[in-house]
Amino acid sequence: MTSASILGCAGPTLSAEEEAFFRDVQPWGFILFKRNVETPDQVRKLVDQLRATVGRADAPVLIDQEGGRVQRLGPPHWRRYPPGRAYGELPANDPLLRREVTRLGARLLAYDLAVLGINVDCVPVLDVPVEGAHDVIGDRAYAKTPEGVALLGRAACEGMIAGGVLPVIKHIPGHGRAMADSHLDLPVVETSYDELDAWDFAPFRVLSDMPMAMTAHVVYTAIDAKRPATTSKKAMREVIRGAIGFDGLVMSDDLSMKALGGEFADRARLSLAAGCDVVLHCNGDMAEMKAVIAGTKALSGQAARRAKAALGRIAKVPEPFDVEEARARFDAAFEGKWAA
DSSP states (O other), rough: OOOEEEEOOOOSSOOOOHHHHHHHHHEEEEEEOGGGOSHHHHHHHHHHHHHHTTTTTOEEEEEEEEEEESSSSSSTTTTOOOOOOHHHHHHOSSSHHHHHHHHHHHHHHHHHHHOOOOOOOEOBBHHHHHHHOOOTTTGGGSOSSSSHHHHHHHHHHHHHHHHOOOOOOOTTTTTTTTOTTTTTOOEOOOOOOHIIIIIIIIHHTTTTTTEEEEEOOOEEEEOOSSSSSGOOOEEEEEIIIIIIOOSSEEEETTSSSSSSOSOOHHHHHEEEHHTTTTEOOOOOHHHHHHHHHTTOOBOOHHHHHHHHHHHHSSSOOOOOOOOOHHHHHHHHHHHTTTTO
């Protein structure tokens, strides 16, 4: 029976303990980080090894490959990509040029991932930053307005899907005005609901047709003063499923982040009880993963429907693509700044 979880592993190959654990608990998917990456052949073998443990050739294998400071694959085997903000700041009278280059960048990222067997990228960041907010989002955001973020966020999603890789919109319902880094602390946002609705929620509403989303470990006092969105039934029902209208698969952000407190089993239990379809645990720590699984249920009901629908969006045949020509166009758009 498939577990409503996405898990990481400790290194570039699976240990015998990890293989046995994954085979036993059957996570829905996996996520890779820099510690798991050495060479293209090694990554392909690890991806195959992960899927073999659960016996599903289409099991989602995720990565955070945004570009800029959030890029798990990099030189010398993979090219560098710009952060989201660089697309929004391309010198152009026509904003559609920025949209075209953003789609092209995502299509190139999807190509890099698909040849490794990775079929989900945790992109795009749809958070809209505000003045004075913590720079954990910063230049990862495509623009400084909801309209700009939504325009380029959709372009990135289109490029990913065209390349056979699922995008994950994040961090729903919006991390842009957080004054703390949720990796280290729990951000509390005291903005009014109407302002959140008009600014923070807007890009997610525009892209509510996307297959997958990742939550924000952020407390919004206008929604739920006691719990971050990840573990808040009110945030999930009234905002994510309600005001935003998202009906795709919702995964928690990483349960090992310090924004969340309590035992790992409780973090998982509360996230699923709030309405997350699956929980995400990233650091590969075996003791923590066992605790997460203790608080995790089987993937069933609406969550299973959404998971199946998400995987059904993976293109069987990617859009025709001349990678060398695309790389040349991309490099020309940035005047060679991000050339390999």
